[in-house]
Amino acid sequence: MILADKISLLRKKSGWSQEDLAEQLNVSRQSISKWESAVSIPDLDKIIKLSQIFGVTTDYLLKDDQGEEDLVFIKSEGDSAMRKITLEEASTYMELVQKSSRRIAPAVSACIVSPIVLLYLLGLSQAPDAVLPHGAALGIGLIVLLVLITGAVATFITTGIPLEKYQFLEKEVFELEYGISGLVQEKKAKHEPTFIKGIVLGVILCIVSVIPLVTVSVLGYSQLTVLLCLDLLLIIVSAAVFLFIRVGMIHDSYQKLLQTGDYSIERKIISKKIGPVAGIYWCMVAAAYLLLSFLTMKWGRTWIIWPCAGVLFGAITVFLSQKNSKK
Structure with missing residues (x-):
């Protein structure tokens, strides 16, 4: 996907008209129209400004091999500038x-x-x-x-x-x-x-x-x-x-x-999502380990809970990663 198509796509996703985007960039509506029709391309400073406004990286805007399926927003509504x-x-x-x-x-x-x-x-x-x-x-x-x-x-x-x-x-x-x-x-x-x-x-x-x-x-x-x-x-x-x-x-x-x-950006996003889950998960694992160990008094066997919990946590991480990738 070329830069022109990305500008049009991101503008529509944001719910803005060409006039709205032009006002934020301090350019004319005709400039936006030329960018989106690939008649001209924005200057470097405008590309950087576009990345900040839309919440995407400049790499995404400039690389033609990245399309809508590769779109990852680096900020959401209400977030401060990157x-x-x-x-x-x-x-x-x-x-x-x-x-x-x-x-x-x-x-x-x-x-x-x-x-x-x-x-x-x-x-x-x-x-x-x-x-x-x-x-x-x-x-x-x-x-x-x-x-x-x-x-x-x-x-x-x-x-x-x-x-x-x-x-x-x-x-x-x-x-x-x-x-x-x-x-x-x-x-x-x-x-x-x-x-x-x-x-x-x-x-x-x-x-x-x-x-x-x-x-x-x-x-x-x-x-x-x-x-x-x-x-x-x-x-x-x-x-x-x-x-x-x-x-x-x-x-x-x-x-x-x-x-x-x-x-990577994807890993950071996943880490933010999985952080609270990880804290609760490992507290529950520790509680289950201590409870089972004290009830059975077989400390030499109950340690198996930890590797099993580690494998399960890895599966949870992979699941959340795939879910985030689809989004």
Whole structure:
């Protein structure tokens, strides 16, 4: 569907005459008539204004491969004008995410490796010729664990505060100013190889991490050796998680600005609809789990409620998604 047909369609859906639309755009009725008959096309500023008036994206107006079946309104009657992201805001956000990923990734890794000193010292204290008492091993290990976790939490808080004002990118529908989409897509394309390498390497590390622990467990090595392999597992997993977060945060920032993937307009609309349902649903599941567990006292079996509830919730989400797509 070409732009001319879309203007006519949206105007009629809004119940406006050509004069009504012309008045809102501060143009003549003849201009509207020429646009709708494809004799001429509106300027860029008028296209942006049209997207705001009709509550659709400029992409929808400009892309001929999108027709009435692809129409998604990004605001309803009574809503305020759609938020627009400037080049400065987009650039500041992308730079902030890159800086934050350098701090959050190692902080999460620190949380994962925080128990390794505790596990190692406890293993030493239980050896037959141990010099370090069990109490001292426990105390030193807990101190190291708490220091690492405290530092990580402090990092999460200080890093998260500047990002709070950009949380609307995940939930609200917005529009990028002209030229920003191309800039973000270019950055995303450059980062794509790094993102893929980081994810692949992270997955490989997660798989490799369990090999030493499984090997020593099967061969019947000492408890200290098992604990050392467990420490090694935590270190390798922490490296994998570091990669996931480091490349993932940057990749997500591009998706949020472009409103693609998990942050598409359709997903945001569905999330708003399913949010209240999800809260009630999981409260009912938790209540059913506790009630059944206390009545039967078979806690080892009643946990099956959770995976079943997860599968059912997924089906509900798919149903609501399809219903929204049809609308």
